[in-house]
Amino acid sequence: xxxxxxxxxxxxxxxxxxxxxxxxxxxxxxxxxxxxxxxxxxxxxxxxxxxxxxxxxxxxxxxxxxxxxxxxxxxxxxxxxxxxxxxxxxxxxxxxxxxxxxxxxxxxxxxxxxxxxxxxxxxxxxxxxxxxxxxxxxxxxxxxxxxxxxxxxxxxxxxxxxxxxxxxxxxxxxxxxxxxxxxxxxxxxxxxxxxxxxxxxxxxxxxxxxxxxxxxxxxxxxxxxxxxxxxxxxxxxxxxxxxxxxxxxxxxxxxxxxxxxxxxxxxxxxxxxxxxxxxxxxxxxxxxxxxxxxxxxxxxxxxxxxxxxxxxxxxxxxxxxxxxxxxxxxxxxxxxxxxxxxxxxxxxxxxxxxxxxxxxxxxxxxxxxxxxxxxxxxxxxxxxxxxxxxxxxxxxxxxxxxxxx
Numbered sequence: 419x420x421x422x423x424x425x426x427x428x429x430x431x432x433x434x435x436x437x438x439x440x441x442x443x444x445x446x447x448x449x450x451x452x453x454x455x456x457x458x459x460x461x462x463x464x465x466x467x468x469x470x471x472x473x474x475x476x477x478x479x480x481x482x483x484x485x486x487x488x489x490x491x492x493x494x495x496x497x498x499x500x501x502x503x504x505x506x507x508x509x510x511x512x513x514x515x516x517x518x519x520x521x522x523x524x525x526x527x528x529x530x531x532x533x534x535x536x537x538x539x540x541x542x543x544x545x546x547x548x549x550x551x552x553x554x555x556x557x558x559x560x561x562x563x564x565x566x567x568x569x570x571x572x573x574x575x576x577x578x579x580x581x582x583x584x585x586x587x588x589x590x591x592x593x594x595x596x597x598x599x600x601x602x603x604x605x606x607x608x609x610x611x612x613x614x615x616x617x618x619x620x621x622x623x624x625x626x627x628x629x630x631x632x633x634x635x636x637x638x639x640x641x642x643x644x645x646x647x648x649x650x651x652x653x654x655x656x657x658x659x660x661x662x663x664x665x666x667x668x669x670x671x672x673x674x675x676x677x678x679x680x681x682x683x684x685x686x687x688x689x690x691x692x693x694x695x696x697x698x699x700x701x702x703x704x705x706x707x708x709x710x711x712x713x714x715x716x717x718x719x720x721x722x723x724x725x726x727x728x729x730x731x732x733x734x735x736x737x738x739x740x741x742x743x744x745x746x747x748x749x750x751x752x753x754x755x756x757x758x759x760x761x762x763x764x765x766x767x768x769x770x771x772x773x774x775x776x777x778x779x780x781x782x783x784x785x786x787x788x789x790x791x792x793x794x795x796x797x798x799x800x801x802x803x804x805x806x807x808x809x810x811x812x813x814x815x816x817x818x819x820x821x822x823x
Contacts, residue, residue, distance in 0.1 A: 451470055451471070451473065451474035451477070451483075451484070452474070452483050452484075452487065452629060453629070454470050455467045455470045455471050455474070455487050456487070456629060456632060456633070457632075458470060459487070459490065459491060459494055460632055460636075460662075460663045460666055461663055461665070461666070462494070462663075462665060462666055462667065462706075464491050464494070464495055467487070467491055468488070468491060471484045471487050471488045471491075472484075472488075475488070479519075480519065480522065480523060481519070481523075482516050482519040482520040482523060482532075482533060482536035482537070482540075483532075483536060485512055485513075485515045485516040485519055485536075486512075486513070486516040486536045486539055486540055488512040489509050489510075489511075489512030489513040489515075489516060489540065489543065490509075490543065492505035492506075492508040492509040492512075493505070493509050493543060493546075493547070494668065496509075497667060497668045497671070498667055498668070498671055498708075498710060498711055498714050499708060499709050499710065499711060500709045500710065500711045500712060501709070502550075502711070503550075503551070506547055506551070509543070509547055510544065510547065513540040513543055513544050513547075514540075514544075516536055516537070516539075516540040517537055517540050517541070519536075520533045520534070520536045520537035520540065521533075521537065524537070529574055530574075531571045531572075531574035531575035531578050532571070532575075532578070534567050534568070534570045534571035534574065535568065535571040535578060535580060535581055537567045538563075538564045538565070538566075538567035538568035538570075538571060538581070538584055539564070539568075539584055540564075541560045541561075541563040541564030541567060542560065542561070542564040542568075542584045542587065542588065544556075544560045545557050545558075545559075545560035545561045545564060546587075548560065549591075561588060561592070564584060564588070565584075565585075565588060565609060568581045568584045568585060579622055579623060579625075579626035579627040579628070579630075580623060580627040580628055580629050580630040581623075582619040582620065582622040582623040582626075582627065582630075582634075583619075583620065583623040583627060583630035583633060583634045583637065585615075585616070585619040586616045586617065586618075586619035586620035586621075586622075586623060586634065586637065586638075586641075587616070587620075587637055588611065588616065589609075589611050589612045589613060589615045589616030589619060590611070590613050590616035590617065590620070590637075590641045590645055591611065591616075591645070592609075592610070592611025594611065594613060594645045613641075613645065613646070616641065617638070617641060617646070620634050620637055620638045620641065621638070624638065632659070635655060635659055636659065636668070636669065636672075638655055639651075639652045639655040639656045639659070639669075639672055639676070640652075640672060642655065643672055643675055643676050643679070647679070647683075647815045649676045649677070649679050649680035649683060649684075650680060650684070652672065652673075652676040653673065653676045653677060653680065656669055656672055656673045656676060657673075660673060664698070665698075665702045667699060667702055667703070667708065670695055670698060670699040670702070671699065671714070673695050674692065674695050674696060674699065674718070674721065677691065677692045677695065678692060678721050678724075679814075679815060681728075682789070682812060682813060682814050682815070683813060683814070683815055685811065687728070689725040689728050689729055690729070692721065692725055693722065693725050696718055696721065696722055696725075699718070700718070716742060716745055716746070716752070717754070719738050719741060719742055720738070720739065720742045720754055720758060722738055723735045723736075723737075723738030723739040723742065723758075723761075724739070724757075724758075724761060726738070727739075727761055727764075727765065728806075732765045732768065732769075735761070735765065736762065736765055739758045739761055739762050739765075740762065742754075742755070742758050743755055743758045743759055743762070743781070751785065751786060753786045753788045754788065755785045755786070756782045756783075756785030756786060756787065756788055756791045756792065756795075757782075757788055757789075757791050757812060757814070759778045759779070759781040759782035759785060759795075760778070760779065760782040760791050760794060760795050760798075760812070762778045763775045763776075763777075763778030763779040763781075763782065763795065763798060763803065764798070764803040764806075764809075766778060767798065767802045767803040767804070768803065768804075772802060775798070775802065775803070776799060779795040779796075779798050779799045780795075780799070782795040783795055783796070788814045789812055789813045789814025789815070790810070790812065790813055790814070791812060791814070793810070794809070794810050794812060797810065
């Protein structure tokens with residue numbers, strides 16, 4: 419289990435002796451810029467991060483670091499907004515510039531491990547961008563180039579532990595996309611993904627890396643939540659991160675999902691804490707005027723309503739769940755619609771409105787069968803719902819991230 423206190427995060431970002439981290443003399447002046455930029459990016463102070471990195475680029479135009487992290491700003495900005503693809507071109511421009519600058523550095527010095535690191539990282543994030551666009555050929559090409567380049571960086575400097583961040587992300591994601599990877603392997607010699615190896619690599623980046631400690635922590639939580647489906651591990655990792663970065667929307671979204679899916683799989687009656695995180699996220703969104711995606715607006719509405727139901731606040735739960743089912747009856751379906759209909763059926767049964775309850779259970783049967791929702795709906799079509807403690811518990815896990823709400 420990874421435990422990182424708020425104090426240690428501060429130490430990671432600002433007080434690691436450069437002599438212990440593999441930083442060369444020529445990098446001493448650029449390192450504070452990079453660490454400052456990473457901190458600002460996770461604080462989602464994107465203007466501050468941009469100014470810091472622009473200063474680094476002006477100060478050291480031949481160093482690929484500034485260009486690389488400039489490319490990660492639009493990636494972070496695009497996380498949960500409506501028009502996330504609007505950020506792709508800016509991201510692509512900066513990462514392609516990183517490739518150019520890295521290649522120049524390598525041509526000048528074939529032993530420049532850090533240049534290989536940034537080149538491999540740029541290929542990796544370009545691959546992630548193309549995966550989000552479902553352009554699998556370009557995804558495969560950049561994955562292949564990225565892995566080969568990172569391997570070269572590690573050959574040149576075995577203590578360049580930040581490389582394990584890229585290795586970890588690749589092996590976790592590729593290991594859970596085996597069909598796509600097998601297709602790409604017919605065209606390119608990319609390695610098969612190994613999720614266990616990926617988790618170990620991310621832990622190595624956290625424990626021994628320099629620049630990648632915080633990003634690797636975030637990635638490890640991402641891996642446990644969306645791929646390993648170990649929601650408690652995700653919660654454990656996210657808790658100290660959110661103590662240091664309380665307004666990071668990406669971390670808040672992951673924490674909300676982690677607690678929600680943990681409640682569905684191994685209930686802990688943690689609904690109040692879940693609602694607190696939703697409140698925090700919505701305050702950040704309002705304050706920054708973030709155009710949250712329709713996907714997330716609807717999902718937050720559903721989770722809030724579902725939490726109210728388990729707090730016996732059915733008058734608050736009903737309008738939220740009804741609005742959710744109405745939205746998805748007029749738009750493309752959601753795998754949570756059946757759960758929403760089932761919950762509404764229970765509420766109507768508790769109100770003594772059997773006719774409406776039966777209609778809701780029948781509606782649930784027409785939706786995608788998430789977990790055991792349809793089985794429970796059939797039970798309550800025969801026998802009215804009376805008490806959650808006496809009812810079969812709903813159980814389900816998140817699937818197919820990030821294409822479904």
